[in-house]
Amino acid sequence: MEYPKIYLALDNCFALKRWVEPETWLPLIKDLGYTSIQASYDNEFDMLYNTKEYIDSWLERLTVAEKQYGAKVQSFYSGYQTYRTSGLAHPDRRVVNSIVEGWIKPAVKIAGERNADMGFALHGIPENIMQDPEKYRECHEKLYRIYSDIGEYARKNGQVHVCVEAMYSPHHTPWTIEGTKEFLKNIYSLDGNAIYTTVDIGHMTGQHKFRKPEKEAIEKSLFNHPIKGYCPLWLGSDSAYAIWMMRLLENWIRNRQS
Template sequence: MTDTQPVSIPLGINLSFCVKRWVTPELWAPIVREELGLDLVQLSFDLVDPTWPEDILADCARDIRSAADRYGITVHSAFIGLAHYTFNQLLHPDPRVRDVAEAWMKKAYRFAASAGIYRVGGPLGAIASRIDGKEPDSIPPADYDDLIARMGRLAQAAGESGIVELYVEPTPMRREWPWTVAQAKRMAADLAGSPVRWKYCVDWGHATFEPLYGRDRAGMAEWFEALAPDIGMVHLQQTDFQYDRHWDFSESGAVVPGEAADLQQRAGLADRPVFLEVFYPFERDDLSILQALKHSISVLKPAFAQQISRGMP
């Protein structure tokens, strides 16, 4: 005989929508809590560069802690954002640039921990394109081995800073890593035993990218089923499966919130948080963005807060 208890999926928002707009905690915290009715966020390093002078970073960390406490917000994690992502990071062809990217991440860990944020992640990097434009199905073995070695050192540094979890966000690009389930499984095995565990953040606009995976293979189900023990969170966006759109849910697309929540529930991932991650043109007016976000959350909340019965021993 079993008892039951209600289960809902934690819903939050990545602060990507704040870039060049609501750039301080005093601005984004009341929007998250009072306008959107959320209490879970993911910081974007587009709002704070961990290479800024130490006195500025100390004030930023203090302000994040203060605003989170004042508004009852949990800052679950910090992700690298678009600015740092535009560089090739840990897979740049020049090893000196890889060294800089590795040092950048270590600084990101230190800042996050000082702000009371103990999980950090994002995409890892990209090898350079070939002159002939052809994209192989895997990065060179030497680049992969170097990447794993750097991730090992980063895990060590993260632990020393107080970080408890690290995340890799797979992207639908042959020049980045990993972009297939098989690659992700291999990477997880090669990183087993890291001082801080590496987990995955899977994204609804990445796993569903039909031009790369094909119409029959694109989808979240395979990622959820194959990588469930290694998945730590999910990024949600509205998209058409043709590009990584990062639309909000005021746009028409192929992602149905209720179906997305059901799939995550069935995969046994109801305890993993989901973060709406949306980007807007810088020239778009602020009010229309707030209205679109409110609509999106009003659509997503009922879907991800749905209650199901899970058998308990």
């Protein structure tokens, strides 16, 4: 078996609001012994709040710093700025178009020109859609098409690997291993345009809160949990919690009568 060659890189998020120019944070990273860098769009390099003139200047200064210090930005990644929007899953197509045209496509072009890759977490599913199976299905079908088109654009503009970050809660899909496999497969199945994933091990710390309970655990919660209206399990939708509450009340009444 031939294993891929892997480089250890350092993200420049530590530099936020302190070292805000390429010529200030890049030598710090090189001094730590890293020659491969992941640059966060959050560190004064985001298309949502910076002008094109500034972005162009930033990239020129980055090139100078890379040559001067012998380190290279291998990938660009989004952070908290873009986490604050439902983005590509927004019900209003105008928001989606704005994100695609104003953020993603410029980011892909930049990455392609610099022989770098990029990634983001740019969709969050609104609660009313989460609670409706049909709307949830339709939302994901739209997402698959959007991401397939992004994958095509990335392929045609420098063979950029676009990565979607695996998140940690149900409304930030994909958020499980199997869900990630399904997510990537469904995108690729449309037109053969690949989208990749990024595994953030820090996101795994909270996923246990959303594990689907076994049947035995549900039965136990119905008979052993006090009548407080609080379910100790994660059941997903509001309708599932409503059914649980109804069964809990039925058991409580039955026990009171016996």
